[in-house]
Structures are given as structure tokens and as C-alpha cells.
Amino acid sequence: MQPPVLQPPVLQPIASERAPYNGLTKAEQTLPSSAYWDADNYQRDLDAIWYKDWLLVCREADLAQPLAFRTFRIGTQEVVVLRDDTGVLRAFHNTCRHRGSQLCQESEGRLKARLITCPYHAWSYSLRGDLVRVPSKSLPDGFDKADHPLYRVALSVWRGFVFVNLAEDAAGSAQAAFDPASGDLCNWPLETLVSGHVLRKVMNCNWKIFWENFNECLHCPGVHKDLSRLVPIYGRGLMGRHDDPEWARHADNDAPEFSGGLRDGAQTWSSDGQAHGPVFAGLTPAEHAAGQTYATSLPSMFIVGHVDYVRSVRLVPLGPEQTELTAEWLFAPDALAATDIDNIITFGTQVLEEDAAICEVNQKGLRSMRHQAGVLMPEEYDLHRFHNWVRDRHQAAL
Known part of the structure; x- marks a missing residue:
């Protein structure tokens, strides 16, 4: 029997007036370290998640x-x-x-x-x-x-x-499996875009480690120095305004280090921050200002809309400590024919290579016989949601 469909973790919750701070208010434990290298745990991931989800x-x-x-x-x-x-x-x-x-x-x-x-x-x-x-x-x-x-x-x-x-009695659709808090990409012409570049890479880490890295920006100032200059709030180790426990002090400050978005004068994710071709018609001012709009479908993919191109990332587990990543850069056909995309590809590849390298560093430390589990900091609230999603999927499969 197909277990009930459980929603993925909310990646960027909208803060309410009653609870405007996103962060965790108490220490939460991570998944056990064996969840990232033990063969039996890996098989449970396959059975409970990868063989049942879109x-x-x-x-x-x-x-x-x-x-x-x-x-x-x-x-x-x-x-x-x-x-x-x-x-x-x-x-x-x-x-x-x-x-x-x-x-x-x-x-x-x-x-x-x-x-x-x-x-x-x-x-x-x-x-x-x-x-x-x-x-x-x-x-x-x-x-x-x-x-x-x-x-x-x-x-x-x-x-x-x-x-x-792969579920024999699979229900629903791919659209229904997207994170309900994902960004709305309806203004991007996804169906008509063409591939400009594909990056395939085998990372020596468990698939969950990549998603954990994706779900926090505490690592950004030290790991992604160029990205942190492009997206100043990342340079503060935060993903959004309400990740800061003192966000109210800057509630009226629309500078990108407080509100999010790209640095002043930047338009997109590229080495110089500039769009290198025509921007998509129909994007709203808010979508232009954001600089990046994410949509996520656990466990296998996320997609990011930028003003002049779209980037998709697909994950496939190869074993307890190996994951294949496939990234694809998508452009409007006329833009691809007329645009030098190297500035875009070089920057995006750099960010993914930095992520892959630090995920492998994380993996290497997890086999310590003394390290049974870690502890989450307040900014890692989305890791806690992701961990609970994994726990719920395993529980539903019992």
C-alpha cells in the first residue's frame, strides 16, 4: 500500500506577525551519523523515499x-x-x-x-x-x-x-510533489527553453548531505565568497530577512544585506552580475529584484529562475556515500544563439563545485566512532524540517 504523501520541508516559510523569526528556538539533534554511510540506512532511504516519490x-x-x-x-x-x-x-x-x-x-x-x-x-x-x-x-x-x-x-x-x-500504485503528479512554499515559476517560459550547458559530477557524499547544504547559508561566507558578494544576505550567513533574530531592527531597510536579493547594480547570477542576453519578458518587478526564484521537489531536483536563464539540478544516489549531480543551464533559443554564456556557466559551475567540495568534507568526518549525531543552530531550521521529512518518510514505510 502506498504510504500517505507527506509534504517536503518548507524551504522559505513566510513569517507571520505572531512568529516572525524563522530560526529554531532550541537545540535540535541531526539525523544519526550512520544515516549518511551505513548500507542498511541507505537501503531504507531507497525503499522509503527514492522508490516511492516523483x-x-x-x-x-x-x-x-x-x-x-x-x-x-x-x-x-x-x-x-x-x-x-x-x-x-x-x-x-x-x-x-x-x-x-x-x-x-x-x-x-x-x-x-x-x-x-x-x-x-x-x-x-x-x-x-x-x-x-x-x-x-x-x-x-x-x-x-x-x-x-x-x-x-x-x-x-x-x-x-x-x-x-517507481511505486506500483503511484498517485498524484509531479506538480503536486513540489514544495508548496516553492517560488512560482509561471512567468518563466520553461517549456520552450533549450539547453546551453550540462554539468555532470559524482560527489563523494550521501544525497542527504547535499540537501542539508542546500537548506542553509551558514556555510556561505566561508565557502561561497563570490556568491556572498553577489547576494549580500548570504554573506551574513542568512537566507532571508526573518532568519535574523533581530530582523525587526532592520524591518524598514531594503538594502540587499537585510532584504535579500542581489547587490546593487547586479541583475543575475554571473561572474560580473550582469545579464548576458535579453531578460525574460513578463517577469514582475519583485522577480527581477529577487535575483533568484527557487522551486524544489524532494528528493531529486530543484530549479532556479534567473532573469535571463534557468538552472536545474538533478540528484541521483549512487550508494551510501556517492551522489550524482546533473546541472543544466536553460536559455531562450534566440538568446542562446546570440549570447556568450561563459560568464554565466563559469559562475554557476563555481558555486556547485564549492558546494560539492564542502559536502565531501562533511562526509569524511561522519565516520568518527565518537560522533553519533550533531546539533543544529537556529539558522538551520530548514535542516530540521528536512530531517523530519526523512524521518516521516521512513516511518510511513514501516
Whole structure:
């Protein structure tokens, strides 16, 4: 039975008049250190989270033509996503119903026919997953091809991004799985953007460590010096105005070190802070001023809207202490053709490399036999929400 859908942690809660301070008011314990390196804990993460939630796999544009396919591995599970001959996207376990052979051996490509044929014994399936041909000279009594379709995987498209859910009785949609406090990206033309650059990197850290790093900025002044100059509130170790226990003293001060947003004169995340092409039409003044608008879907992705491009980051766990990160920079087609994007890519890559490096440092210290768990500081309120989300997902899976 599918456990109830639990909402991801709120990443940037809106402060109310009654409780305007975001920070924790008492010390909270982290997850146990073994949650980041123990093989049994890793398997529980897969079973309770990665095999039950909506996961980003690619963009629709990656499967633009009929018969195009890609394969994806999540834990021990391999999925093939394809566009059938009618243009419909479908996903299946990459497993033959005969004796379990892998079907598609390449990571991506285009099927040679309107069939998926097993390379082992040539069972063939339609692109809708139905078994249509068995080359055996005779069939057993009672054998019905209709009883042996491919194992279907739930698929959902959100704004041009393709998600799958491995749960056998998956419910809901990719859109419903986004953090309800995520920023609204409706003014960004996500569906029509094209890829300008892709960064793939294997980080030697548990997937949860990356999300913990994402959910706080205490590390920003020491780890992200250039980013902290671009986003001055990050240089104070804060993510937003109400992270400061004395925020009321500066409530009327709209300087970026108190209100958030980019430094004066900056427009976007780039090495010089300037947009290097036309900005998106239709963005509000508040979206321009913010400099970055985040939308998050745990456990696999976040996406950031900037005024002149969009950046997506996808995570896949490779083991208890390894995580693959795939970042993609997306631009309007005409802007990409006319824009020198190196200034943008260099800056974004620097930030991600800094994050990856410090996450690996974090991972290296966790195996101390004396370190059973850590303690959270007030600014790490979103880590506490994330930890509770992980605990709740594990509890729901019992």
C-alpha cells in the first residue's frame, strides 16, 4: 500500500506577525551519523523515499522524436523512458517479462523499429508495453501474451520536465510533489527553453548531505565568497530577512544585506552580475529584484529562475556515500544563439563545485566512532524540517 504523501520541508516559510523569526528556538539533534554511510540506512532511504516519490529523469526535449529512448538507474532499479510512435511518453522497467533480461542496453538512442525486442530471447513488445511476439515454436497451455506486458512505471510531465515514480500504485503528479512554499515559476517560459550547458559530477557524499547544504547559508561566507558578494544576505550567513533574530531592527531597510536579493547594480547570477542576453519578458518587478526564484521537489531536483536563464539540478544516489549531480543551464533559443554564456556557466559551475567540495568534507568526518549525531543552530531550521521529512518518510514505510 502506498504510504500517505507527506509534504517536503518548507524551504522559505513566510513569517507571520505572531512568529516572525524563522530560526529554531532550541537545540535540535541531526539525523544519526550512520544515516549518511551505513548500507542498511541507505537501503531504507531507497525503499522509503527514492522508490516511492516523483523523480526527475530528463526534459521532454531530450526525447523529442518518436522512438527516442533513455535509460535511467535509481538505486538498483533501471527504467527506460521513450516516446512511442504516436508521440506519447511512456516509462517501463528495463526488464523482459520472460527471464528478466535487460531490454535496452544503451543509455540513450532511437529504437530501430516500433518494437522493444529483448536481446536475449527476442520477446518483443509494442511501444505501449504489450507483449506482441514470442519466438518459441509453441506456447504452453494457458499462456496469454496479454498477461505479460512490460512493467509500467508512472510518468508525469511538469513544464517540460519528465518525472517517474517507481511505486506500483503511484498517485498524484509531479506538480503536486513540489514544495508548496516553492517560488512560482509561471512567468518563466520553461517549456520552450533549450539547453546551453550540462554539468555532470559524482560527489563523494550521501544525497542527504547535499540537501542539508542546500537548506542553509551558514556555510556561505566561508565557502561561497563570490556568491556572498553577489547576494549580500548570504554573506551574513542568512537566507532571508526573518532568519535574523533581530530582523525587526532592520524591518524598514531594503538594502540587499537585510532584504535579500542581489547587490546593487547586479541583475543575475554571473561572474560580473550582469545579464548576458535579453531578460525574460513578463517577469514582475519583485522577480527581477529577487535575483533568484527557487522551486524544489524532494528528493531529486530543484530549479532556479534567473532573469535571463534557468538552472536545474538533478540528484541521483549512487550508494551510501556517492551522489550524482546533473546541472543544466536553460536559455531562450534566440538568446542562446546570440549570447556568450561563459560568464554565466563559469559562475554557476563555481558555486556547485564549492558546494560539492564542502559536502565531501562533511562526509569524511561522519565516520568518527565518537560522533553519533550533531546539533543544529537556529539558522538551520530548514535542516530540521528536512530531517523530519526523512524521518516521516521512513516511518510511513514501516
